[in-house]
Amino acid sequence: MMLPLEGIKVIDLTRILSGPFCTMTLADLGAEVIKIESPSGDDTRSWGPPFIGDIAAYYLSVNRNKKSMVLNLKKDEGKKIFLKLVKDADIVVENFRPGTLKRLGIDYDALSEHNPRIILASVSGFGQTGPYSQKPGYDVLAQGMGGLMSVTGEPGRPPVKAGYSLADIGAGMWATVGILAALREREFSGKGQWVDASLLDTMISWQTYLASNYFVTGKNPKPLGGAHPNIVPYQVFEASNGYFILAVGNDNLWNRFVKAMDMPVLREERFATNPDRVKNREELITLLNETFKQKPMQYWIKEFEEVKIPCGPVYRFSDILNDPHVFEREMVIEIDHPKIGTLKMLGIPVKLSRTPGQIKTAPPELGEHTDEILKQLGYSEQDIENFHATGVTTGGSVNPLKST
Numbered sequence: 001m002m003l004p005l006e007g008i009k010v011i012d013l014t015r016i017l018s019g020p021f022c023t024m025t026l027a028d029l030g031a032e033v034i035k036i037e038s039p040s041g042d043d044t045r046s047w048g049p050p051f052i053g054d055i056a057a058y059y060l061s062v063n064r065n066k067k068s069m070v071l072n073l074k075k076d077e078g079k080k081i082f083l084k085l086v087k088d089a090d091i092v093v094e095n096f097r098p099g100t101l102k103r104l105g106i107d108y109d110a111l112s113e114h115n116p117r118i119i120l121a122s123v124s125g126f127g128q129t130g131p132y133s134q135k136p137g138y139d140v141l142a143q144g145m146g147g148l149m150s151v152t153g154e155p156g157r158p159p160v161k162a163g164y165s166l167a168d169i170g171a172g173m174w175a176t177v178g179i180l181a182a183l184r185e186r187e188f189s190g191k192g193q194w195v196d197a198s199l200l201d202t203m204i205s206w207q208t209y210l211a212s213n214y215f216v217t218g219k220n221p222k223p224l225g226g227a228h229p230n231i232v233p234y235q236v237f238e239a240s241n242g243y244f245i246l247a248v249g250n251d252n253l254w255n256r257f258v259k260a261m262d263m264p265v266l267r268e269e270r271f272a273t274n275p276d277r278v279k280n281r282e283e284l285i286t287l288l289n290e291t292f293k294q295k296p297m298q299y300w301i302k303e304f305e306e307v308k309i310p311c312g313p314v315y316r317f318s319d320i321l322n323d324p325h326v327f328e329r330e331m332v333i334e335i336d337h338p339k340i341g342t343l344k345m346l347g348i349p350v351k352l353s354r355t356p357g358q359i360k361t362a363p364p365e366l367g368e369h370t371d372e373i374l375k376q377l378g379y380s381e382q383d384i385e386n387f388h389a390t391g392v393t394t395g396g397s398v399n400p401l402k403s404t
Contacts, residue, residue: 003030004355008183009089010034011082012066015042017139017165018123018199019095020062021172026091026179027065028348028357034085034373035066036073039394041366052340055363063363064335064345069374070367070394073104077392082106083114084377091179095123098133108194119182119192121175127198137199142167146203151210154225170202232277233257233288236314239297246300247310250274256307263291337362367394 008031012023020035020042027033035042042063048056072078083106086092092111094101101107101122108120122128125137135141143149143161153160178195186192204211210221213229221229226236226245234247248257251273258266265287270280277284292300297313304311313319321332331347348357370393374384387393 006030013094018168067369068364121195139165142199167199243314244297
């Protein structure tokens with residue numbers, strides 16, 4: 001079965017998280033991804049603990065389905081090899097600080113001279129233009145400067161970042177969207193283009209209704225813990241034995257909720273509509289908190305599910321990553337790794353009915369495919385030995401892996 005991006009060749013210059021997440025997505029959908037690494041390798045190869053043997057769990061999380069080639073782009077011969085790779089490639093993805101590719105002599109203009117159809121996707125902290133473009137691109141900076149931390153956490157407490165690296169991963173997703181759009185447009189124009197995605201733009205784009213609220217009122221949104229600024233009750237509540245989510249998203253659901261709770265005070269006019277409940281949020285939430293703490297969350301979830309009110313537990317990783325639903329959705333999978341044996345990984349979130357993505361190979365060893373790729377480019381054994389001897393490349397052996 002042909003995969004959606006089969007036949008698409010990606011040269012991956014990225015490291016750490018944002019870029020590797022983008023290129024892993026393309027690889028899962030069938031693209032051939034050649035991960036170009038410096039002789040020291042992707043930073044995350046050493047980011048631990050935890051390690052499995054000598055392999056960092058962080059690195060394993062976003063580098064499956066790729067080939068690894070070590071190539072020193074600071075050497076002229078390394079750049080020549082890279083441009084030879086670009087000649088028949090479709091996409092180059094990089095997440096260096098803006099200006100780095102130009103200093104190396106392999107920016108978009110240089111790449112498009114060698115291959116007018118090439119699509120270059122650049123992921124950076126603050127974009128390729130603007131006063132902040134040279135600031136280092138770290139997830140926590142983007143979360144803070146992009147507004148997310150100002151609305152995350154409990155009222156009256158210091159700003160808190162999200163538990164996931166949302167700016168990094170989100171920018172990788174936007175880069176993927178841009179790449180797919182550029183591929184589609186290339187079908188008509190025959191020309192590539194430059195995709196510019198940034199962590200800060202990602203955080204701003206996700207402000208959505210909070211930004212709209214600000215534009216309308218001129219007031220900064222505030223952190224509400226597990227609550228929602230426009231809907232009440234729609235938040236985390238504490239039961240006698242843990243936390244659960246209640247999402248009463250409209251007045252029809254509210255009426256069902258009131259009936260299920262059997263609390264006369266909830267029928268008062270001050271809580272009749274959602275605008276009323278938002279206005280009287282503190283009084284309502286205080287009443288509900290006092291009641292919910294009297295019984296376990298399993299009791300409340302059962303009560304609300306019976307009347308079709310959206311609700312659910314606040315899961316830990318050990319809960320959700322062992323959930324039967326998650327297994328059925330193939331969001332936790334296992335593959336064979338030649339060094340560490342069975343490797344658990346997260347699955348592919350986009351499900352296509354005819355041509356679903358596949359996880360074929362585990363994250364590669366550093367330089368595992370260098371010799372293989374050089375041979376495909378037409379270099380001789382002697383050439384390859386010379387490249388290794390002069391520090392242009394380092395070699396490795398191919399370890400075919402099998403999905404289970």
